[in-house]
Amino acid sequence: MLLLTLLIVALAVPAGLAVSPGFLGPARPPEPAAAGPWQQLPAALSAAGGGGNGGSMKPLSTTARVPDPAALAAQLDATLKADGAGSFTGVVQDAVTGEVLFDRAGDEVRAPASNLKLLTAAAALRTLGPDRRFSTRVVAGAVPGTVVLTGGGDVLLGTGDSAPDAVLGRAGLATLARSTVRALQQAGVSGPVSVLLDDALFSGPALSPAWSPEDVAAGEIAPIYPLALNSARFDPGTTSGPRPQDAAMTAAEAFTARLAEAGAAAGVAVAPGVARATATQKGPQKAPQGGPDVGGGPAGKILAEVESATVSQQVDLLMRTSDNYLTEVMGRMVAAASGKPASNDGAVAAVLQQLQELEIPSATLRAADLAGLTLDNQVSARQLSALVRAMTSGPDLRLRSALAGFPVAGLTGTLGSRYTDTSTARGAGLVRAKTGTLNTVIALSGYVVDADGRLLVFSFIGNGLTPGAAGNRAALDRTASVLAACGCR
Template identity: 65%
Template sequence: MTKPTAAEPRPDRVRHSVQAGVTRLRRSWPALLLTALLVVLMVPAALLVAPGFLGPELPAPPPPAPAWQQAPARLSPEAGLTPLSASASIPLASSVTAQVEPLLKADGGGTFTGLVQDALTGQVLFDRGGSDNRVPASNMKLLTAVAALRALGPERRFTTSVKSGPAAGQVVLVGGGDVLLAPGESNGEQVMGHAGLATLAVGTVEALKAAGTSGEIKVLVDDSLFTGPALNPVWAEGDVAAGEVAPVYPLALNSARYDPAVTTGPRPQDPAMTAAEEFAARLRTAAAAAGLTVAAAVERSPVPASASGEEPGKPAVLAEVESATVARQVDLMLQASDNYLAEVLGRMAAVAAGHAGSNDGATAAVRAQLADAGIPVDSIQLVDVCGLATGNQVSARHFADVVRAITTGTDGRLRAALDGFPVAGLSGTLDTRYRDDSTARGAGLVRAKTGTLNTVLALSGYVVDADGRLLVFSFIGNGLTPGAAGNRAALDRAATALAACGCR
């Protein structure tokens, strides 16, 4: 048997060494466990105490902002509608007719006529009796808008002034065509109420004080700018009683309304005197602080203020206020379909042309301005200029021609009427229409003047079709069943078809 070398441990010695190590480990186990426990407790304590020695912990950097919140490296191009292109395809007349024809059906009695044209070329794309004269209702206001913008100019304003009276102690309120006067202070941001009687009264008192006036002041009113019957005899008594219109004078409050927010019901029957009495009340308030009194009664001036003699030391004009521009008044007339304002603008167009400020002068002025604009008028019959009368006779072709003149004609003054066209589903007399599935595609796209009488409906305006082509249209229904809902829907669906048309 071989003996182990000195370098090799004997088995009994190995076993003894292992047993000794285990014994020592057992004896030291409580100390090791205590040490581990102390380490576990010291780590959190150190974390709590460390900031006191190291200072506050720096906040973590914020996450990067999303791309849409970061400053752009370059500016985006200016937003807006792209200009119309003359190269856009003109719709096929056969396709337009196929779209419009089945929609333009009367609900009950009566018939519709209509015309659709390409705005740039005048090419007729749909024609159903387009040259036949019809009762146009308030589409008449489109003709009046053209006449006013041409005869007066878009930037023209109407002046309401106070002048020295024909006798001492008298002042004359002179109507200059502004029927949108407010009783209070002027508000230059508004069309209705751009000029205010309270502002005019303050200016008048200042002028009277500067002239050394004392005693009682008497107010006269001069409304001689307009002549002839103030109430057109062709207007139905029921329409006048319902407040569709009022006697026409060259000055009035709120377009001859007691309250501008109430557009139905009774109206002043002498709007000029109503305005003069309100001015006298405002003058009385302003004059009290200056030691002046104002007589209660207001009378019409016996002679026009322009013919009144001037007292020594007194200016002819004591104070004046100006209306909103004709362009803004035309927009209001079209958006709200304001009969009273239309009649006044027609008379002012007549005065500007050197004619009488009467109904006959207004209708003659409208015809003359249309003819000068290149629109044939031989077959047109006009008995008022607001469209309330049923004796007016105008064709859909005439209205399409007028809309073409406004949108693409050579007379840039007429562009001022574009904002006045109500927008389908959004503004003016179209704000509550184009809401159902059959017309929703026209909402925001169709821009058109409405017309409504008992048996008459009309819609004339413009639209850009699906291919980017500008189209003008006029649809007129006469002899319709009063109140039949399908008739208005027929007009709106026909116009919507044009907006959605990719009719190539």
Template identity: 60%
Template sequence: MTKTTGAEPLHTRRPSRQGSVEQRSYRPWPLALAALILIVLAIPGALLVAPGFRGPDAPAPAPTAPAWQQAPATLSAPQVLAPLQPAAPVPGQAAVTAQVDPVLKADGGGTFTGMVQDALTGQVLFDRGGAQSRVPASNLKLLTAVAALRTLGPDHRFTTKVVQGPAPGQVVLVGGGDVLLGAAESQPEQVMGHAGLATLAAATVHTLQASGATGEIKVLVDDSLFTGPALNPNWQSGDVEAGEIAPLYPLALNSARFDPAVTTGPRPQDSAMAAAQEFAARLRTAGAGAGLAVAAAVDRSPGASQANAALLAAADSATVAEQVNLMLQVSDNYLAETMGRMAAVATGRPGSNDGATAALAAEVPAAGISPDAMNLVDVCGLAMGNQVSARQFAEAVRAITTGTDTRLRAALDGFPVGGLTGTLDTRYGDATTSGGAGLVRAKTGTLNTVLALSGYVVDADGRLLVFSFLGNGLTPGAAGNKEALDRAATALAGCGCR
């Protein structure tokens, strides 16, 4: 008899072959699939909670600034124009003429003369009637600049003074040649308004207070520094009426303008009295708190102030160099005539129109400029009776740029720059002249039938050239005439004319 246990003997377990296959081949796959799904679902959750375990992310590194924004390790060398080299090639006359001659053509009537020279040697590179005397218009201011710098000096200043009057209670405003006075406080950084009447009045009140002055103050004006006619008889009445010029006095506000920002239209016909009236008004305001009253009326001094009259206050103008540069930049006729008369006074001549033209006539040859056939009837170029040649203007520019009298270098900043400054700021903008923009530096001249351009330029080879082009008898308003001048100067700027 066989012994048994609670379990079935091994030899009696015989599961069917089909059941055995289902257990070994099918059941593991659902488990694997479920595990895979759990893993896939767990990944996003893990990513969400992981930062809480590992802390905040490290900050991203700051982007590197581009080189041009970074502090320099060393200072770079200053970038300046290199000095002109005397070894730079001098253009050939035939080549320069071939460039300039075709473009220097009048639009309608009239003709152009011209002269181009090498600045260092004086060698003539272009000559079309360069010795012919012509009406120069405002190019004449170049000669006025030469005379003023030679006789007065670049650093000279004109002084407007207030002195004790001839009778008690009187003060005298004495004109010393500053016609760029401002009405308000002095502006030391400016040329126009460098000396201000408000500042001068305040200084006068301070001195009067210190001396114990009381009661009413009467203002007189002394404009005796200038003599002769205040208006040049050679100026056309239409130009005076249009405000191109005004009667000349040795003191004025805003170069004899009502408003320094308005440079056309009517002007004060008595700039000395206008300045004195403004001074009296400023003195009245400044003296109100000091117990000083100022009479409403302003009179002229019965004569020149005494040299020993007690000085109450004084104000100095901008330098002659600064004023010359302003005169050239904006072509200020009033300032030019003043400079001529002050040059006359500096050389012992009367402060008149005749004295001014005589001073120019004397200083021109002294500066190395030929005076042959030159005729001067004013010093601003407004009169049609002036006669100067292109050669003489080229020589004047040579004297300023490379001459032996270094005082004349002070005028260089006054030359307008093509397309950028002064009376050339709106020119050199088209395709035929843009090559001269920023390179041509020249004084302009404009009358009804006259156009002129005299200045200097560095050519493509680095050679300094001086030039003068004068047009007379031109058709008024013809646009092509200014273009002809600008094209000629542009041709010189781009010239590698060997």
């Protein structure tokens, strides 16, 4: 019952925030400050869709009291302490005005771990757009009797039927295979048909030189390709352990098996095995004109395709689960859309360019990858806090799509198993934040509505910490819980 209650609150709070002046700026007459109805147990679920005032939650008010910086600092200084070696930096801002309410070495750049993913999330929503989808296609090859499986950036493919309501597995290889067989039948092709793989959308090394071989071997990351099953996992239900080292070929082999199954039922023979296509084997890529044709027809004609979940849905997934592989792929798609090489370096440059366009000072920022797997990344708490503020309250409404992806304390994603004791209970169901963890690094950046109804954004980064010291994570969670409970005066 406690989890159900927290879940209702977690769902209802964003419903109020979505229409609140705290997110969109003061667009209606100020309302009197309330005694925190957004933190009370709701009498009913919000209305479907969460819009307007149809639910039990009231909009936030821009007249809600702002925490007193001195009173807030006194509480945060008592909780934001390292367990052993190292130290924490941090920034807390009022989301509407940008006023800095807490600043502990906020401009000092540090390794942010997976908090770096916030940069890619913002860049993807701005460059690609929340509603963009990626296509995985089968096109007619230049060599008679060949079809080319072409990666278009979807690494969340499933092996079965397409699942329109899913994110992981929204596009299914079984569906793609059946559509391909129908196109071959219409073209009068009975086979044997050979499958070629085109995964040339990305360029440069498939592994960043900044990644340690140990992390690759452990499955924290894998060589980056523009198509993969289950975000480069062997099984959709497994999120740890070794990954396929050639995710594109693994997906192509699974597609060939599905094509053979569908072809056998329809009288179309499929040759075993897959090879990577050369430029001459692929032929020119063309938009479909007229009916499909394989063997003697124009090469590059699209025979079948399936589409991914939207960029907004994928950003939600990478934020909630801190998916390293999906983040790196999304960065390369940002680079391609920006006219830059779809490589590690091109992706980093494209993402940092978006930060500059958001007018977030970034001269001191350094990025070696986008997933945050290396200590070479250097970002300040102020830069991360400013980025979260752009998502909650900035003028670019495309960034609002990132908000739902922030894990909810005690309920979802990487915060699902945290905020479970008395010292952090005040933040459960209320704090929404991106986590970050490396051996000597821990970070937390996000947003929360305090007890007076003020929307606050924050970022805390610990570096040089004692590996495995449990008190560091607890310190971050207690600190964020202070913000949730704050009526700091």
